[in-house]
Amino acid sequence: MQDREPNVATSDTDSAFVVFDRVQKSYDGETLVVKDLNLSIGKGEFLTMLGPSGSGKTTCLMMLAGFETATHGEILLDGRPINNIPPHKRGIGMVFQNYALFPHMTVNENLAFPLEVRGMGKDEREAKVKRALEMVQMGEFGNRRPAQLSGGQQQRIALARALVFDPALVLMDEPLGALDKQLREHMQYEIKHLHENLGITVVYVTHDQSEALTMSDRVAVFDDGIIQQLAPPAELYEQPQNSFVAQFIGENNKLSGKVIALDGDIATVQLDDGETCTALAVNCGGVGSDTLISVRPERVSVAAQGGPNSTSATVQELIYLGDHIRCRLTVHGNDEFVVKVPNSAGHSHLSVGETTQVSWLAQDARALDAG
Amino acid sequence: MADISAPLTTADGKPLKAALASAQARARRRAFFLVLPLLAFVLLTFVAPIAQMLHRSVHNPGFTTHTDIGSGEKTPIMVNLRAWFKENPPGTEPDEAAYEALVKDLVVLRELKAPGSVGTRINYERAGSRSMFTKAARRAEKLEPPYKEAMLDLDEDWADPELWQVMRGASSAYTFNFYLAALDLARDADGSIVSVDENRQVYVKLFTRTLLLSLLITFLCFLLAYPIAHLLATLPLRHSNLLMIFVLLPFWTSLLVRTTSWIVLLQSQGVVNDTLVATGILDDDSRIQMIYNQTGTIIAMTHILLPFMVLPLYSVMRPINPSYVRAARSLGATSWTAFRRIYFPQTVPGIGAGALLVFILAVGYYITPALVGGANGQLISNLIAFHMTKSLNWSLAAALAAILLGGILVLYWLYDRLVGIDNLKLG
The missing domain is CATH 1.10.3720.10 (MetI-like)
Known part of the structure; x- marks a missing residue:
């Protein structure tokens, strides 16, 4: 593995740095955990693998790190197949969920370890360790043991250790899972900034969608061993390609029905309660197929008379959340229909049991597969 | 704020430390009673036997006290010889007085039926001594002065300085000689510590x-x-x-x-x-x-x-x-x-x-x-x-x-x- 300098932050996704080529993985020879993975990650990219537990995302990461072997297919790192390269020769930094800081070593020793096994001289080692510690603002903690540090501090050290030997690729396996909410959000920004400053490629695994949206250049949504959608965060949220992604990313209202007409992009759907509405045909199949319409709560307007797709709604519940009010309504027979009413001046005041009108644009309703 | 230097007290003015101690006393007492059986068991089966073993390793009254097996009555033995050892420093050639004391003690031993056990005690440190004691005790009553010659007539080994050194060592119930023996060491006739013969070092x-x-x-x-x-x-x-x-x-x-x-x-x-x-x-x-x-x-x-x-x-x-x-x-x-x-x-x-x-x-x-x-x-x-x-x-x-x-x-x-x-x- 040739030594590479931390790359300048050119997020050039065309020059694939990591490639998964038709990768399959099975542990027991009966079921596939990863079904058919094709994924290329550009140099300097921050890619997040997002999915529920058991979706195969961690397995993909472990295959990339070299702790699991692909049952089929090829993984390429910087153009070279790495299936037969042992983990220690891959030169990939990794941050583990439980940090995996060596408990019998001090912070300095932990950080010096990857440099030591590379045969680096003592002076150079010390300089690099010092620099890495300062990078994560932990300069004074070099002589402590991991057990003497708080969770957030351990997290920083784990990060510094994965970066200290200047790897071009860093893998992170749910690194913030053990931290409390506030610290987690803070660390998200720090990791993002480190990534931007160092220009490294990061593959990040998480099941927390807000984490994925905050940090990533692109997000690969995993489910059932398959990438359901690979897209930048905004696109993922705004334009989910199937009902799993729509459901998994952010809040979502779903209305099930049958396509009765297609007019260009716009599908007319007969809902289960017999009424019809129009939606953007994304992934709904032809006329006659079942579909699920996905509408984001914030794209629904309340009490707007006579808008498109206007229908009556009964207020079931109101929850005051400060910046907005969360209303649960019954719409087209679905009583889990949620609408966010911004707490702006002159917003409509609803009360439970009241019947009102809701409407949304056909472009904001996406007709997806039936799930 | 209360004065920091004053001891803290509870609401009714009791010192806090005393209140805490009395509050915890019950729990402590209960804990103690719970471990009491174990404590007794450990003392009885572990500490006491080890203490007894350690005591026995430095204490052997085989040459100083005779315990009657039937009545358990303890009689001091070898009184005369022990007195002679006390008066004469180690290395003194045993004289007529020493032999006289030995014969008198042997007579007592014969009456107590104890020459065997005393002989065994000496035999621990000098092989072949037991039979000398039993044999001499049988004849002790009939021996006439000068006792030294009489005893040497019975067995020349009675003049062996090692035997006398061993008897001197055994004349006190407390001795470190067993530790010496356990380390393949012994005292020679002068009482200084030497290692035993090569073929007896085990x-x-x-x-x-x-x-x-x-x-x-x-x-x-x-x-x-x-x-x-x-x-x-x-x-x-x-x-x-x-x-x-x-x-x-x-x-x-x-x-x-x-x-x-x-x-x-x-x-x-x-x-x-x-x-x-x-x-x-x-x-x-x-x-x-x-x-x-x-x-x-x-x-x-x-x-x-x-x-x-x-x-x-x-x-x-x-x-x-x-x-x-x-x-x-x-x-x-x-x-x-x-x-x-x-x-x-x-x-x-x-x-x-x-x-x-x-x-x-x-x-x-x-x-x-x-x-x-x-x-x-x-x-x-x-x-x-x-x-x-x-x-x-x-x-x-x-x-x-x-x-x-x-x-x-x-x-x-x-x-x-x-x-x-x-x-x-x-x-």
């Missing part, structure tokens, strides 16, 4: 052998147990449970059965030799002697003590997260380096605990060496048992045991200094 050799064999067995146990424990710790639980049963099976089998099954396997007409001969690897006349010697002791004891090494190792290895080794590998360490630098150091507390456990058990092991050890596979415990049951020299047995105990305590202290007892992890 104990130091046996202590050394016990120490070396125990170290070897500990090391072998470590070599065998480490991979097993690692396998146990990394296998999925249902498989490791089965394997654990195999590890523990020897625990549930009688020690005697396990030892005798090794005899069946290893003896010259045993399974192993027969197989080797049948497969043509060995000649029929060159069967290997694997039992009734040190080899037998080492093999059988390693087998028996193996679980004591496996269990502490397992309990330390089980919680070691596999991500440590993975992290080391991802950081660029080969699997050997990852093992050496990351995995192994985390198992050291288990190694320490297992080694200490196996070593201490091995040092005091008795049954197995007795059954399969033959002549050169005996350990010090076999000799202690011999002095307890055969030669009935309990004081020497106690001295040997006390040295063993002291040695183990020293090793324990060394271990504490080197590894630290708080690093010990038994499970």
Whole structure:
């Protein structure tokens, strides 16, 4: 593995740095955990693998790190197949969920370890360790043991250790899972900034969608061993390609029905309660197929008379959340229909049991597969 | 704010410390009563016997007090001779007065029917003395002065300065001579400490052998147990449970059965030799002697003590997260380096605990060496048992045991200094 300098932050996704080529993985020879993975990650990219537990995302990461072997297919790192390269020769930094800081070593020793096994001289080692510690603002903690540090501090050290030997690729396996909410959000920004400053490629695994949206250049949504959608965060949220992604990313209202007409992009759907509405045909199949319409709560307007797709709604519940009010309504027979009413001046005041009108644009309703 | 320097008090003005103590007193009392049976048990079965053993190793009244077996009545004996020893410094040539005192005491012994036990006491330190005492006591009453000549007529050995030195040593009930004997040392006629004849030196050799064999067995146990424990710790639980049963099976089998099954396997007409001969690897006349010697002791004891090494190792290895080794590998360490630098150091507390456990058990092991050890596979415990049951020299047995105990305590202290007892992890 040739030594590479931390790359300048050119997020050039065309020059694939990591490639998964038709990768399959099975542990027991009966079921596939990863079904058919094709994924290329550009140099300097921050890619997040997002999915529920058991979706195969961690397995993909472990295959990339070299702790699991692909049952089929090829993984390429910087153009070279790495299936037969042992983990220690891959030169990939990794941050583990439980940090995996060596408990019998001090912070300095932990950080010096990857440099030591590379045969680096003592002076150079010390300089690099010092620099890495300062990078994560932990300069004074070099002589402590991991057990003497708080969770957030351990997290920083784990990060510094994965970066200290200047790897071009860093893998992170749910690194913030053990931290409390506030610290987690803070660390998200720090990791993002480190990534931007160092220009490294990061593959990040998480099941927390807000984490994925905050940090990533692109997000690969995993489910059932398959990438359901690979897209930048905004696109993922705004334009989910199937009902799993729509459901998994952010809040979502779903209305099930049958396509009765297609007019260009716009599908007319007969809902289960017999009424019809129009939606953007994304992934709904032809006329006659079942579909699920996905509408984001914030794209629904309340009490707007006579808008498109206007229908009556009964207020079931109101929850005051400060910046907005969360209303649960019954719409087209679905009583889990949620609408966010911004707490702006002159917003409509609803009360439970009241019947009102809701409407949304056909472009904001996406007709997806039936799930 | 209250004045900081004033002791804190409760709301009703009682000092806080006293209030806390009285609040906790009940719980403390209850805790004490709960451990009381154990405390009594430990005192009765552990502390008291050890104290008695230590006492016995420096105290032997065989030459100073006679206890009647029937009535339990204690009579001072050898009064005259002991008085003579007190008046004359060590190294004094025994004169007529000394012999007179000896004869007078022998007469008393004859009346008490005690010459045998007194002779035995001297016999511990000088072989052949018992018969001299019984013979002389039988005739003591009829002896005429000058007593020195009369006694020497009976047996010339009565002039032996070593005998007189031994009697002088025994004239005080408290003596360190048993410790000297246990270390292959003795006092010569002047009372200075010298080592005994080369062909009578057994104990130091046996202590050394016990120490070396125990170290070897500990090391072998470590070599065998480490991979097993690692396998146990990394296998999925249902498989490791089965394997654990195999590890523990020897625990549930009688020690005697396990030892005798090794005899069946290893003896010259045993399974192993027969197989080797049948497969043509060995000649029929060159069967290997694997039992009734040190080899037998080492093999059988390693087998028996193996679980004591496996269990502490397992309990330390089980919680070691596999991500440590993975992290080391991802950081660029080969699997050997990852093992050496990351995995192994985390198992050291288990190694320490297992080694200490196996070593201490091995040092005091008795049954197995007795059954399969033959002549050169005996350990010090076999000799202690011999002095307890055969030669009935309990004081020497106690001295040997006390040295063993002291040695183990020293090793324990060394271990504490080197590894630290708080690093010990038994499970």
